[in-house]
Amino acid sequence: SKGTYEHYMLKEIDEQPGVMRHISQTYLDDAGNTKVNPEIVNAISKADRLYIFAAGTSYHAGLVGKALFEHYTGIPTEVGYASEAGYHFPMMSKNPFFIFLTQSGETADSRVVLKETNKRGIPSLTMTNVEGSTLSREATYTMLLGAGPEIAVASTKAYTAQVAVQAVLAKALGEKLGVKAAQEWNLHHDLAIAAEGIQQLVDGKEKLKEIADKYLIKSRNAFYIGRGIDHAVALEAALKLKEVSYIQTEGFAAAELKHGTISLIENGTPVIALINDPVTAELTRGNIQEVVSRGANIVTIVSKKFANSTDDIVLPEINYYMSALLTVIPAQLLAYYASRDKGLDVDKPRNLAKSVTVE
Numbered sequence: 001s002k003g004t005y006e007h008y009m010l011k012e013i014d015e016q017p018g019v020m021r022h023i024s025q026t027y028l029d030d031a032g033n034t035k036v037n038p039e040i041v042n043a044i045s046k047a048d049r050l051y052i053f054a055a056g057t058s059y060h061a062g063l064v065g066k067a068l069f070e071h072y073t074g075i076p077t078e079v080g081y082a083s084e085a086g087y088h089f090p091m092m093s094k095n096p097f098f099i100f101l102t103q104s105g106e107t108a109d110s111r112v113v114l115k116e117t118n119k120r121g122i123p124s125l126t127m128t129n130v131e132g133s134t135l136s137r138e139a140t141y142t143m144l145l146g147a148g149p150e151i152a153v154a155s156t157k158a159y160t161a162q163v164a165v166q167a168v169l170a171k172a173l174g175e176k177l178g179v180k181a182a183q184e185w186n187l188h189h190d191l192a193i194a195a196e197g198i199q200q201l202v203d204g205k206e207k208l209k210e211i212a213d214k215y216l217i218k219s220r221n222a223f224y225i226g227r228g229i230d231h232a233v234a235l236e237a238a239l240k241l242k243e244v245s246y247i248q249t250e251g252f253a254a255a256e257l258k259h260g261t262i263s264l265i266e267n268g269t270p271v272i273a274l275i276n277d278p279v280t281a282e283l284t285r286g287n288i289q290e291v292v293s294r295g296a297n298i299v300t301i302v303s304k305k306f307a308n309s310t311d312d313i314v315l316p317e318i319n320y321y322m323s324a325l326l327t328v329i330p331a332q333l334l335a336y337y338a339s340r341d342k343g344l345d346v347d348k349p350r351n352l353a354k355s356v357t358v359e
């Protein structure tokens, strides 16, 4: 039940620190060693390439997964829309391994890909929130997200759970493959930092309500920009905002805006910039100047490492590869308040259903 909450979406946003702790307890022991079914780790360790398929928010979690898998395991990783791969199957490496990310475990577009995967005898893993779901039953292996039931149509805690469980798998796999980055990675610590950081951000939710009311609710459009993992989060942030607030929002690789789309920036266009990537933080500041000089209302969401006194939301410090877990929280809250303060049906946006069982 919603308890004292006005909406499931806010309840589920607030539950994320607990979800991080639950994943840590489920998949790590007290010494920080991973507890993943060794058969899964063994099977994936033979792969020369990982293929992640998913839809919507789960696809965006897969984009973060790609960064995690490539950094901590050294295995090249591709991420695709299930709806595209179903009928235009990707070109395969010699030893592919398929990962399906799906909160519900019932998404028809993903099922089409899995059917073809099985037909070709390719081993697979479904990461899902629903035990015994169709995609779980039909894949070779399953890892459960354990985020608890997600009722709001807009996915929040399943996204952070998917990022965290992919992190667990990347560590287990990287260790098995002898990758130094994985061996030296204190994931136990990072998940604790994530839980604390999310708590800090949800405790500061009033600030996000103010920003939503001041910049978003009267706007017809908005942009999220970022580079690296911040680009992946920008895509998810944009989906969240548009699906619940009906404000047309695009997520952009920060430097791509100037290659055409910047012509949409007018006086007062909200542009929300995400900055966690150490390699490109300064370059993104430059991209912010480009839109400010065209009249954009800029909102910055910035890691403490790179923050200055003019930034709007300062994110607690965390390992860059885990930064999506924190960056997405203000975006979820902005979407929530934009929808709520426009008087919309937050938990059931028009035209949408919780699980999409048609192609």
Ligand code: F6R
Pocket: 055, 056, 057, 058, 059, 101, 102, 103, 104, 105, 106, 107, 110, 153, 154, 155, 156, 239, 240, 243, 355, 356
């Ligand atoms: C957006 C949202 C959808 C789902 C997508 C895939 O907030 O919830 O984009 O992420 O329909 O659903 P699952 O993960 O159940 O396969």
